[in-house]
Amino acid sequence: MHVHDETGAQTGGETGPLARALVGGSTDALAEIYRRWSSLVHTIVLRSLGDAADAEDVTQQVFVSAWNSRHTFRPEQGSIQAWLVGITRHRVADLRTQRYRNHRNLQAVALESAATPTVTDDAEWAQRLLLVRELEMMGDPRAAVIRMAFLEDRSHDDIAETLGLPLGTVKSHIRRGLLHLRQRLQEVERVSP
Structure with missing residues (x-):
């Protein structure tokens, strides 16, 4: 149900006070908004990206973004749900753009590595190729986080700020990614002659 205030603007019915509380900085309002709409956000992200881990991360990012940008929300211009869906779409688009850039960068690293015969040991060469391939398969944001942490030697805080995570x-992401990479390298070593 929507009601109109004294100016005739739509206020969003029962979510009007909740929206105003969020804009005012109420963490209780944020918790209630999360309770009501996190499953919607998660479903949109999961359907868009097809990866459960990414869906969890992006859902968290959406609500962090909602909190950080709460001062820009205008309850009289739309519902909380529509606002969250808009943030969700932007976060999904950002992740897709980031995936594309990282894929392109990984391909460039692989081509550069192939063109530069600095690795003389076949086992080391195989490990580098495996690393590039596994990072590519890992997808973003995890691959981007690992690349930034270990190839670019950036701090966790810097990565978080850069990626908005x-x-x-x-x-x-670093912990899970390293465990995955270690496991894959061990698997390769077990089957190597």
């Missing part, structure tokens, strides 16, 4: 998410 919570610090805990960056650390989680």
Whole structure:
């Protein structure tokens, strides 16, 4: 149900007070908004990206973005749900753009490595190729986080700020990514002569 205020603008019915509380900085309002709409946001992201881990990360990013940009939300211009869907679409588009850039960068690194015969040991060469391939398969934002942390030697805080991710998410991506890469390298070593 929508009601109109004294200016005739639509206020969004029962979510009007919730929206105003969020804009005013209420963390309780944010928690209630998360409770009501996180499953919607997660479903949109999962359907758009097709990856459960990415869906969880992007869902978290959407609500962090909502909190950080709460001062820009105008309850009289639209519903909380529509605002969250808009943020979600932007975050999905950002991730897709980031994936494309990282894929392009990984291909450039692979081509550069192939053109530069600095690796003389076949096993080391195979490990480098495996690393490039695994990072490519890992997808973003995890691959971007690992590349920035280890190839660009950037701090966790810097990565979080650059990618717009919570610090805990960056650390989680690094931990999970390294475990995955270590496991894959061990698998290759076991089957190598």
